[in-house]
Amino acid sequence: MKAFLIILFFFSLTTNSFSQGEYVSSKEKETKMNDLPAVVIKSAGKDFSIYLPDRNPDENVRALQEKFISYNLGKDYEGYDTYLVVLESPQGSLSATYNHNGKLTSVVENYQNVQLPAKVIYSIYKDYPGWTIVKDKFLYTQKEGDIKKKEYNLKIVKDNDVRKIVVKPTGEIIQ
Numbered sequence: 001m002k003a004f005l006i007i008l009f010f011f012s013l014t015t016n017s018f019s020q021g022e023y024v025s026s027k028e029k030e031t032k033m034n035d036l037p038a039v040v041i042k043s044a045g046k047d048f049s050i051y052l053p054d055r056n057p058d059e060n061v062r063a064l065q066e067k068f069i070s071y072n073l074g075k076d077y078e079g080y081d082t083y084l085v086v087l088e089s090p091q092g093s094l095s096a097t098y099n100h101n102g103k104l105t106s107v108v109e110n111y112q113n114v115q116l117p118a119k120v121i122y123s124i125y126k127d128y129p130g131w132t133i134v135k136d137k138f139l140y141t142q143k144e145g146d147i148k149k150k151e152y153n154l155k156i157v158k159d160n161d162v163r164k165i166v167v168k169p170t171g172e173i174i175q
Helices: 003-021 027-034 060-068 117-127
Strands: 041-045 045-049 083-089 090-101 104-112 132-143 146-157 161-166
Touching: 041 083, 045 104, 060 090, 060 104, 117 146, 117 161
Parallel strands: none
Antiparallel strands: 041 045, 083 090, 090 104, 104 132, 132 146, 146 161
């Protein structure tokens, strides 16, 4: 009787555990991961470091941000009041400042000739028909986990007329 109850108990556990699992393809997992908010929090002793990566459409920008997220500060900051980390790529740079406890205090990202978001392109060609974007810069700054500046500085040309404008990622033209 005891053996029968043990076998019955074992089969009830295995049946329930297999029935609860559901197969999810890797493509569906990617879609679900993209819907999550982009926040990275690292523990730095008693303090927390917060970094909000941008959801930029340019691969090079995302690659440099991912490299920064995976960067391990270790104990390099010890003995310094502030510690600067600079990551560079052919299109731009990311520089981050840490305090004496190893807490991330500020991040400045500066990129040139990046793939622009669709909203930015649409608003430029809507408000400036016939103009061509010839140069672009993306500036993204954070301090203590708050986004301070996130904008595209564009140079547009039509015939011999040149203008410099600033556009937010939402497509709002500032200048």
